[in-house]
Amino acid sequence: MNKNTPIDYEIVTSNINKVEVDDLTDATIREIVAMVNNIEKETGEKFIRMEMGVPGIMPPEVGTKAEIEALQNGIASKYPMLDGINPLKEETSKFIKNFIGLDIAPEHCMPTVGSMQGGYATFMLASNLDEKKDTALFIDPGFPVQKMQFQVMGHKYASFDVYEHRGEKLRVKLEEYLSKGNINSIIYSNPNNPSWVCLTDEELKIIGELANKYDVIIIEDLAYFGMDFRKDISEPGKPPYQSTVANYTDNYILLISGSKAFSYAGQRLGLVCFSDKLFMREYPNLKKRFGVAGIGYTFIQKLIYTLSSGTCHSAQYAMAAMLKAANEGTLNLTNYLQIYKEKAATMKKLFTDNGFNIVYDKDIDKELADGFYFTISYPNMTGGELLKNLIYYGISAIGLKNCGSNRTEGLRACVSQVNPNQFADLEKRVKQFKQDFAI
Numbered sequence: 001m002n003k004n005t006p007i008d009y010e011i012v013t014s015n016i017n018k019v020e021v022d023d024l025t026d027a028t029i030r031e032i033v034a035m036v037n038n039i040e041k042e043t044g045e046k047f048i049r050m051e052m053g054v055p056g057i058m059p060p061e062v063g064t065k066a067e068i069e070a071l072q073n074g075i076a077s078k079y080p081m082l083d084g085i086n087p088l089k090e091e092t093s094k095f096i097k098n099f100i101g102l103d104i105a106p107e108h109c110m111p112t113v114g115s116m117q118g119g120y121a122t123f124m125l126a127s128n129l130d131e132k133k134d135t136a137l138f139i140d141p142g143f144p145v146q147k148m149q150f151q152v153m154g155h156k157y158a159s160f161d162v163y164e165h166r167g168e169k170l171r172v173k174l175e176e177y178l179s180k181g182n183i184n185s186i187i188y189s190n191p192n193n194p195s196w197v198c199l200t201d202e203e204l205k206i207i208g209e210l211a212n213k214y215d216v217i218i219i220e221d222l223a224y225f226g227m228d229f230r231k232d233i234s235e236p237g238k239p240p241y242q243s244t245v246a247n248y249t250d251n252y253i254l255l256i257s258g259s260k261a262f263s264y265a266g267q268r269l270g271l272v273c274f275s276d277k278l279f280m281r282e283y284p285n286l287k288k289r290f291g292v293a294g295i296g297y298t299f300i301q302k303l304i305y306t307l308s309s310g311t312c313h314s315a316q317y318a319m320a321a322m323l324k325a326a327n328e329g330t331l332n333l334t335n336y337l338q339i340y341k342e343k344a345a346t347m348k349k350l351f352t353d354n355g356f357n358i359v360y361d362k363d364i365d366k367e368l369a370d371g372f373y374f375t376i377s378y379p380n381m382t383g384g385e386l387l388k389n390l391i392y393y394g395i396s397a398i399g400l401k402n403c404g405s406n407r408t409e410g411l412r413a414c415v416s417q418v419n420p421n422q423f424a425d426l427e428k429r430v431k432q433f434k435q436d437f438a439i
């Protein structure tokens with residue numbers, strides 16, 4: 001390898017050697033973050049940081065103001081109710097009507113400590129509904145820490161990479177798992193972290209139909225709400241709406257995160273929304289396991305109570321205010337988030353002009369949307385080799401291998417932390433990369 005790399009060769013090598021993995025694609029996001037922090041500190045050079053999905057924009061002022069006001073009114077001294085403050089529940093229900101076109105009663109919308117907790121609690125619920133159904137099914141690639149949640153809970157999961165199973169083929173693949181009778185739930189994010197694949201309405205319909213046929217719960221993770229920029233859902237109460245499986249089944253739980261759509265990641269606020277019908281359902285095994293049969297009741301009074309006893313009181317006021325602004329049309333989500341699309345378009349071009357390929361490149365017959373993430377590979381390199389080599393060129397990302405993808409040659413690139421004033425550096429670095437690793 002050419003040792004005349006943009007970032008000091010010896011410093012990079014010594015830092016890579018300190019990460020306790022044989023292949024860098026096995027490193028967690030946080031391990032890559034720590035490694036790059038060290039290299040930046042030791043060399044004084046700035047990286048093109050694409051490893052972590054930190055929102056790169058300021059949160060809407062209306063949210064921050066509402067939270068400050070709530071704190072000034074002394075809300076910090078009061079325990080929040082387990083199921084959330086009424087204004088937040090009301091605005092969530094309206095938001096769902098306005099931007100997804102669905103009716104969900106305010107009582108069935110609950111705040112959680114980020115969608116991380118929403119996932120943990122709903123995965124635990126789904127894993128305890130029926131003794132025979134002991135396995136959750138991920139439509140991968142996916143967000144690695146959700147698998148870690150299963151590992152921590154000691155519950156089982158299965159998964160497959162959706163890449164080869166798009167469209168009608170998805171039905172065949174799902175039935176292969178569901179027909180065994182041990183699956184309790186299907187979990188996916190849409191738009192997808194890490195691939196930015198967006199399931200089509202045809203695919204969501206297949207998932208919904210199978211949820212009805214096999215009586216499984218769909219946990220639809222909408223962490224990137226409204227961010228399939230190919231359709232503008234930003235006008236309240238008017239189609240097009242956020243795509244969802246909820247149009248095809250009542251067996252659903254939606255996870256909506258405040259982190260990306262509202263840049264409120266630091267305050268850890270997510271929303272868990274049960275379909276009205278599912279919330280009221282009773283399961284004998286829940287009664288055996290937790291002493292209560294109702295799924296909605298168990299979620300609030302057993303799981304949320306024991307996990308955190310509610311969600312940060314002041315952050316709930318922030319989220320209520322931001323949702324209200326979106327509902328009333330004074331906060332336009334699409335305009336607010338547009339920067340991610342613009343950055344992705346430029347960055348993807350810089351990579352593909354210099355020999356890189358986009359790994360997940362199509363939603364069946366449509367070009368993938370530009371958004372928060374995209375995926376890259378380079379000819380004749382494994383994901384581990386590519387990630388390692390890119391570090392010497394001051395570019396960081398994470399491997400797709402850790403995300404349940406079969407495309408182990410690929411990396412996930414996140415656009416949020418990259419400043420447009422770094423595009424010139426990115427171009428210089430990928431150009432040199434192409435020269436040094438001639439195809």
Ligand SMILES: Cc1ncc(COP(=O)(O)O)c(C=O)c1O
Nearest residue numbers: 114115116143189193223257259
């Ligand atoms: C698909 C997916 N689900 C859930 C989360 C977690 O969201 P939160 O910050 O609300 O806990 C993320 C965050 O990156 C994500 O990408």
